[in-house]
Amino acid sequence: MRILTIAQNTFRESIRDKVLYVLLFFAAVTIFGSKALGWISIGQDIKIVKDIALSATSVFGILIAIFVGTSLIYKEIDKRTLYTILAQPMQRYEFILGKYLGLITLLAVVTVTMTVVSSVYILLLGGTLHTTFFLAILLIYAKLMLITAFAVLMSSLTSPILGAIIVFSVAVFGHATEVFRDLPPQFDGTSAKALLEAAYYVIPNLSNFDIAREAANGIDVSGAYVVWVLVYGLMYTVTLLILAALAFQEKDV
Amino acid sequence: MARRIIAAICALAVFLGAVAAQRQVNAVRAAEQGEEILFLPNQKLLNHFTGGMNNVVADLLWLRCIQYIATESKGDRNFTWLNQMLNTVVQLDPYFGDAYRYGGMFLAALKSDDDAGIALLEQGVVANPRNFQLPYELAMIFLLNRKDEPGSKERATYYLSMAAAIDGCPEFVRDLATQLQGQYDLADVELAMWNRMVDSDDKLLREVAQRKLIEIDIRAHTEQLNQAMLAFNQRAGRFPQSIEELAAAGIMPIPVNDPLGGTFFLGEDGVMRNTTLLDEEKKNRLKVINNLLKSYKNKEDDWPPTLDALVEKGLIPQLPEHPYPGQAWRYDASNGTVE
Numbered sequence: 021m022r023i024l025t026i027a028q029n030t031f032r033e034s035i036r037d038k039v040l041y042v043l044l045f046f047a048a049v050t051i052f053g054s055k056a057l058g059w060i061s062i063g064q065d066i067k068i069v070k071d072i073a074l075s076a077t078s079v080f081g082i083l084i085a086i087f088v089g090t091s092l093i094y095k096e097i098d099k100r101t102l103y104t105i106l107a108q109p110m111q112r113y114e115f116i117l118g119k120y121l122g123l124i125t126l127l128a129v130v131t132v133t134m135t136v137v138s139s140v141y142i143l144l145l146g147g148t149l150h151t152t153f154f155l156a157i158l159l160i161y162a163k164l165m166l167i168t169a170f171a172v173l174m175s176s177l178t179s180p181i182l183g184a185i186i187v188f189s190v191a192v193f194g195h196a197t198e199v200f201r202d203l204p205p206q207f208d209g210t211s212a213k214a215l216l217e218a219a220y221y222v223i224p225n226l227s228n229f230d231i232a233r234e235a236a237n238g239i240d241v242s243g244a245y246v247v248w249v250l251v252y253g254l255m256y257t258v259t260l261l262i263l264a265a266l267a268f269q270e271k272d273v
Numbered sequence: 274m275a276r277r278i279i280a281a282i283c284a285l286a287v288f289l290g291a292v293a294a295q296r297q298v299n300a301v302r303a304a305e306q307g308e309e310i311l312f313l314p315n316q317k318l319l320n321h322f323t324g325g326m327n328n329v330v331a332d333l334l335w336l337r338c339i340q341y342i343a344t345e346s347k348g349d350r351n352f353t354w355l356n357q358m359l360n361t362v363v364q365l366d367p368y369f370g371d372a373y374r375y376g377g378m379f380l381a382a383l384k385s386d387d388d389a390g391i392a393l394l395e396q397g398v399v400a401n402p403r404n405f406q407l408p409y410e411l412a413m414i415f416l417l418n419r420k421d422e423p424g425s426k427e428r429a430t431y432y433l434s435m436a437a438a439i440d441g442c443p444e445f446v447r448d449l450a451t452q453l454q455g456q457y458d459l460a461d462v463e464l465a466m467w468n469r470m471v472d473s474d475d476k477l478l479r480e481v482a483q484r485k486l487i488e489i490d491i492r493a494h495t496e497q498l499n500q501a502m503l504a505f506n507q508r509a510g511r512f513p514q515s516i517e518e519l520a521a522a523g524i525m526p527i528p529v530n531d532p533l534g535g536t537f538f539l540g541e542d543g544v545m546r547n548t549t550l551l552d553e554e555k556k557n558r559l560k561v562i563n564n565l566l567k568s569y570k571n572k573e574d575d576w577p578p579t580l581d582a583l584v585e586k587g588l589i590p591q592l593p594e595h596p597y598p599g600q601a602w603r604y605d606a607s608n609g610t611v612e
Contacts, residue, residue, distance in 0.1 A: 057332065057333075057336060060336055060339055060340070061332070061335065061336055061339065062339060062371065062375055062473075062477065062478060063371065063473070064332070064335065064371055067332070067369075067371075068332045071328040071329050071331075071332050072329060072332075074328075075325075075326045075328070075329045078325060078326075079326070191324070192322075192324045195321070195322075195323070195324050195325040196321040196322050198321055199321050226325060227325060229325075230325045230327070232325075232326075232327075232328045233327060233328045233331075233366050233367070233368050233369075234368060236328055236366075236368075237366070237368035237369065237370065237401075239368050
């Protein structure tokens with residue numbers, strides 16, 4: 021119950037954040053503006069609108085998770101509201117979990133809004149929507165949940181700016197972790213290979229969540245793949261939340 | 274008030290300066306156009322470092338590719354970077370059906386690089402087994418561009434049968450697959466293909482199709498003129514000395530005009546030809562020879578001493594002939610240029 025109260029407050033507070041509306045405005049401009057690119061694409065306008073709609077949902081969702089998520093704890097300390105909250109009969113992990121749930125609820129609202137806007141726009145342009153399009157949105161949301169958990173962890177450990185830089189870097193390099201596994205033969209049998217392979221599993225593999233290419237081209241994706249990616253996302257997110265709770269437990273506020 | 278006006282004028286002046294600077298940037302960039310692709314990172318790395326936006330990067334590169342095709346079509350028509358651009362697009366988005374489809378067509382029809390077009394389309398067939406358009410376009414290349422090569426009709430039939438077997442394949446492809454089993458008319462096949470494309474929503478495709486349809490008309494005119502020559506021969510016991518003599522005899526089948534600005538002429542061998550068709554053929558054959566010269570240079574690190582060296586090295590069974598009767602290719606071994 022206490023977790024839900026904090027989640028509700030976090031959601032109410034975040035939804036009043038002006039940054040959110042600025043990002044949503046740019047996301048809408050990007051999606052609507054994508055039609056202009058389609059004019060010179062030899063009949064690929066719907067595909068391009070779908071590609072950009074999915075990427076905008078992902079990119080602007082990540083930006084919201086970073087900007088709002090990394091300042092969650094800092095704001096409470098800055099406004100001195102944290103002391104009042106922690107004076108209540110409440111565990112610190114409940115506070116972290118409540119904050120996280122509030123933020124992912126906000127991201128759910130943002131994702132659903134962008135999906136509805138994109139879908140209506142695509143249908144108005146005469147396009148069709150394949151099931152994979154909605155599965156891609158689901159996986160984007162799972163990715164946002166993971167990144168938000170990482171942002172919350174960073175919020176417990178560092179300042180908002182440094183946290184935002186670290187989360188942004190992980191969000192970018194998390195899409196490129198395959199390079200750690202796809203090594204040239206010179207690496208065979210070296211300790212560098214073992215180290216890079218370890219890095220492959222430590223850094224979240226965000227490319228797992230990207231099925232935008234299949235979605236835009238109407239290609240089926242196996243149910244097993246989607247389920248396993250969701251399981252991976254859930255496991256990784258829970259790990260990050262446990263670390264965030266531990267870090268906040270030890271934090272001297 | 275006066276300060277505000279002065280500030281607004283200053284802002285406008287600075288903005289106009291920015292516009293002028295942008296025009297200068299465009300001018301410098303235009304001079305270096307085509308080289309930008311050199312700065313594209315390795316295709317594999319590009320795939321990893323797009324931050325999860327492979328498909329958007331593929332779309333943007335595809336748009337750049339279309340602009341490149343339009344620019345080259347109006348320029349020297351070398352299409353040097355087309356193959357690499359298209360391969361990068363499909364590396365980033367392997368399900369981008371139209372990039373394979375139009376890319377394959379452009380490589381074969383505009384760059385005269387059938388091998389690259391076929392390779393791209395075959396890659397597309399593997400990645401998109403449910404797309405009937407890719408095996409259909411492959412069949413078209415074998416039917417139209419390689420019609421004289423042994424085994425090409427069999428491969429065309431194979432790909433058309435593959436296209437006909439895919440759900441959603443239109444009736445005309447199935448009819449064509451059936452037609453190919455027996456006797457067929459390649460001119461009709463080509464005419465039908467360009468006629469479909471001339472209705473495209475896309476300006477570039479419409480322009481390409483319109484030109485191809487005019488070329489088909491010119492070919493038909495040339496053929497009719499040659500038939501008229503035979504009729505003249507039957508009547509007069511000899512071939513006419515000129516088109517004018519043919520016209521004077523009253524057996525000119527059609528008014529002799531070429532909407533693309535070329536002329537019809539009577540060769541010394543008594544065959545009527547058209548300069549538009551011959552020039553187009555010359556460009557296509559030159560592209561084939563230039564591609565071979567580059568392959569030779571890459572392998573041997575030097576230009577071949579003669580064009581025959583391309584045949585001797587096994588790069589091609591026979592060198593394409595100069596399309597103009599009595600003319601030969603002029604080759605400069607010092608810099609690998611041929612004209």
